[in-house]
Amino acid sequence: xxxxxxxxxxxxxxxxxxxxxxxxxxxxxxxxxxxxxxxxxxxxxxxxxxxxxxxxxxxxxxxxxxxxxxxxxxxxxxxxxxxxxxxxxxxxxxxxxxxxxxxxxxxxxxxxxxxxxxxxxxxxxxxxxxxxxxxxxxxxxxxxxxxxxxxxxxxxxxxxxxxxxxxxxxxxxxxxxxxxxxxxxxxxxxxxxxxxxxxxxxxxxxxxxxxxxxxxxxxxxxxxxxxxxxxxxxxxxxxxxxxxxxxxxxxxxxxxxxxxxxxxxxxxxxxxxxxxxxxxxxxxxxxxxxxxxxxxxxxxxxxxxxxxxxxxxxxxxxxxxxxxxxxxxxxxxxxxxxxxxxxxxxxxxxxxxxxxxxxxxxxxxxxxxxxxxxxxxxxxxxxxxxxxxxxxxxxxxxxxxxxxxxxxxxxxxxxxxxxxxxxxxxxxxxxxxxxxxxxxxxxxxxxxxxxxxxxxxxxxxxxxxxxxxxxxxxxxxxxxxxxxxxxxxxxxxxxxxxxxxxxxxxxxxxxxxxxxxxxxxxxxxxxxxxx
Numbered sequence: 001x002x003x004x005x006x007x008x009x010x011x012x013x014x015x016x017x018x019x020x021x022x023x024x025x026x027x028x029x030x031x032x033x034x035x036x037x038x039x040x041x042x043x044x045x046x047x048x049x050x051x052x053x054x055x056x057x058x059x060x061x062x063x064x065x066x067x068x069x070x071x072x073x074x075x076x077x078x079x080x081x082x083x084x085x086x087x088x089x090x091x092x093x094x095x096x097x098x099x100x101x102x103x104x105x106x107x108x109x110x111x112x113x114x115x116x117x118x119x120x121x122x123x124x125x126x127x128x129x130x131x132x133x134x135x136x137x138x139x140x141x142x143x144x145x146x147x148x149x150x151x152x153x154x155x156x157x158x159x160x161x162x163x164x165x166x167x168x169x170x171x172x173x174x175x176x177x178x179x180x181x182x183x184x185x186x187x188x189x190x191x192x193x194x195x196x197x198x199x200x201x202x203x204x205x206x207x208x209x210x211x212x213x214x215x216x217x218x219x220x221x222x223x224x225x226x227x228x229x230x231x232x233x234x235x236x237x238x239x240x241x242x243x244x245x246x247x248x249x250x251x252x253x254x255x256x257x258x259x260x261x262x263x264x265x266x267x268x269x270x271x272x273x274x275x276x277x278x279x280x281x282x283x284x285x286x287x288x289x290x291x292x293x294x295x296x297x298x299x300x301x302x303x304x305x306x307x308x309x310x311x312x313x314x315x316x317x318x319x320x321x322x323x324x325x326x327x328x329x330x331x332x333x334x335x336x337x338x339x340x341x342x343x344x345x346x347x348x349x350x351x352x353x354x355x356x357x358x359x360x361x362x363x364x365x366x367x368x369x370x371x372x373x374x375x376x377x378x379x380x381x382x383x384x385x386x387x388x389x390x391x392x393x394x395x396x397x398x399x400x401x402x403x404x405x406x407x408x409x410x411x412x413x414x415x416x417x418x419x420x421x422x423x424x425x426x427x428x429x430x431x432x433x434x435x436x437x438x439x440x441x442x443x444x445x446x447x448x449x450x451x452x453x454x455x456x457x458x459x460x461x462x463x464x465x466x467x468x469x470x471x472x473x474x475x476x477x478x479x480x481x482x483x484x485x486x487x488x489x490x491x492x493x494x495x496x497x498x499x500x501x502x503x504x505x506x507x508x509x510x511x512x513x514x515x516x517x518x519x520x521x522x523x524x525x526x527x528x529x530x531x
Contacts, residue, residue, distance in 0.1 A: 008071035012049070015064040019309035022051075022062040032068055045069040047078060052192035053310065058301045060310060079180035079189060080173075082107070087115040088216025091528055092253040093521075094119065094238055096225050099153020100510045101258035101501025103205070105517035105524075106212050107178060112525040116217040117251055119240055121224040122150025124209070125202040132157060135339050136428040139402040144224065144243060147340040147350060148262040148475065151221065152205040154502075155510040157338075157352065161330070162194040162511050175514040182207040185355075193314065197355025220249075227269060228255065228497065235496040254527060256520050258500040258513075261478040262342045264385060266503070271382055276483040276492055279384045280505050283329065283476040284391065284444055285367035286436065286469040287337050287349040288410065289425060292362040294466060295333065298459050312357040315364070315462075317455045324374075324443075326451030329365035329476055333357050336426040337470055339403045346392040347399050347406070349427070349470050361426045365473045368447045384479035391441070395472040398434050406434030410467040413437050414449050423468050436471055481505030489523040498524050 013032065015022075021031050025046040033040035050065035087110050095102045095109075098120040106116035121144045122128055128150035131142045148154045162176060176194065180186050183204045188194035196204065209219055222243040229237035229250065237252035259266050270277050292312055296305030299313035306313060312333035319326045330350070334357030340350035351363045375387040398406040405427055409419040416437045425431050437445055456463025482499035483492045484506075491497040499506070500520040501513040 010072070011068045011070065013066050013068065015066060016054075016061050017064060019053075019060055019062055019307070022064060023309045028064070028066060029068075032066070038070065042071050043068055044071065044073050047074065048187075048190045050192070051187075051190045055300055055313070060300055078186040079177045081181055082111060082178060084110045084211055084215045085113065086216045087113060090115045090216075092117050093524055093528075094251045094253045094255045095258060096238060096255060097153065097258035097260055097263075097501075097503065098122075098151050098209070098219065099258060099260050099501065099513065100155055101260075101503070101507065101513040101517040101520075102153075102256065103208050103517065104175065104178070104514035105256045105258060105500060105521040106217060107208065108518040108521035109525065110212065110215045110217060112521065114521075114525055114528065116212060117253065118212065118217065118219045119223040119225060119238070119251060120151060120219065120221050121243070122146075123221055125151045125156060125206055129157070129202070135341075135403060139404070139429060141339075141341045141343060141346070141403070143343045144222065146342050147338055148260060148342045151209065152202060153260050153513075154262070154340075154350075154475070156202055156205055157198050161509065162188055162196065172511055172515070174518070175511050178208075178514075179204060182211065195353065195355070195357075197357075198352040199354045223249065225259075225266065227273075228275075228494075230494070233494055235491075235494050254496040254498065254524055256498045256500050256517070256524060257482070257504060258517060258520075259503040261502045262475055263503055264342075264389075267382060267385055267480050270480075270482065275494065277381050277480045278483060279372035279381050280477070280479060280481045281369060281371040282384055282388070282474070282479050283325070283327070283365075283367035284370050284388070284441075285365060285448055285473050286471050287351055287363055287473050288328075288366045288467060288469055289337055289361050289363040289423075289427075290462075290464075290467040291423075292334050292360050294461065294464070295362040298461050312353075312362060315459065317451075317458070319451045319454045321368075321447040321450045321454075324371075324447055325369040326447050326454075327367065329367050329473070331362075331364035333362045334359050335361065335363055336428075337361075337363050337405075338427075339405070339429055340475060341392065341396075341403070345396050345401075346389075347395040347403060347472060348392055348475055349405055349473055350475065359426060363426070365476065366448060366451070366469070367473055367476055368444050368451075370443075374443060381480060388474045388479055391472055392474055394439065398439060398471070399432055403429040404432045405429065406436060406471045407431040407468050408434060408436045409465040410452065410469055411463060411465040413469050414452050414463065419465075423466060425468060425470070427470055431468070431470065434471070436469055440471065477508050478503055478505045488527070489520050490527065496527065
């Protein structure tokens, strides 16, 4: 008892707890006190360092790594803070696009003592939100302000999932810490599958923009790049147009090109200008939506589903069918299906989840790998992009030329049957019953059908008519790769151009785009240091 009351120390423990033992720091503290023979009154704080759910068996456990403060309090922040100096009088770098690649490139440039000048074709997060609401109300899409274009990029209003397989390319921890410094919940540092949520991420992005401005950087909204400014084989800036009044603008400096995977006008400009790009494989399919309760029951092996203490269940499926991958993509437990087109005459769907993942639906992309050789033998570097465009336009026509999405019950699709009605859906513009098994490309239909049969065998109850396929999911990644040198990250021919992130074909998702943005900033700083 003397030790418990008068000795102070910090201990770390690995714990394997039932969900009801792990749902709050107070409950975890009581468990540790009982398990380690401590007086619970001496435990002043418990910091969860790692957390994951193990649902492989019928009894569900949570695996935790915790830091316990006994008779003392934490003296540090739960995240590592980055200092951002004033750089308004420093050499300028033009950053095209304010998605995660552009944001993290800009912040890293400030760290390194350079001034980012960001141009973004879309609006800030608050104004952008109004245009998203109009898609459902009017069935019209603003080509410069939508779920893909605008401050924060495609991730700002489409979920905010923060896990990646790209750990060898840079520091995932650095990206997560910067998010926390700008207002993200510190739980993302611990969770195996960190997630901010589409309702909270916009405020974090706004804080990141304010850091750029406070440090002397610039952010120009509704400003669209029209061309690169070239001197011989060197990029020295960009030409742009201010969309609000049509004014032509010039921004000078080396360029980090971080436009995101849907900037088709930029790809067309690069192709027309003979700037080296190549076709890249993508994945195409549908958004599959189940009742969240059903997914919880399947994944947690219980009729009660998640119960009181577990999060909305996730899943991940992958199969090989006729030499191509079929897999789930961007799984959104307790989420929504959203209209993600970037122009007229398109239907594109995506998914998102709020922070609490509390809706009564769960969805994911269910997609089939498509390689450049699958869409034609010609040498058109934009052929995969044109394949996307045709499929999105076909979907729009099937949806009565509105944002009403074609859909089909899952088992009906697998068995080539019409769906005479559809389940209730989170897709706000509405669904229309359509024979997806008839008009989608055969290479997609046959592989999805076989993949669903395989997934149904692995997870009993997954293949069901309670689920709906909503067409069409095409924006899984960029359809081109902008060629760059592996060491310098500059374009293979144009000095001073740094293709970056998803739009350049070198990232997939928020974290990997952020990592690539930081790397491009570092290489750009090195380039400027040599001049």
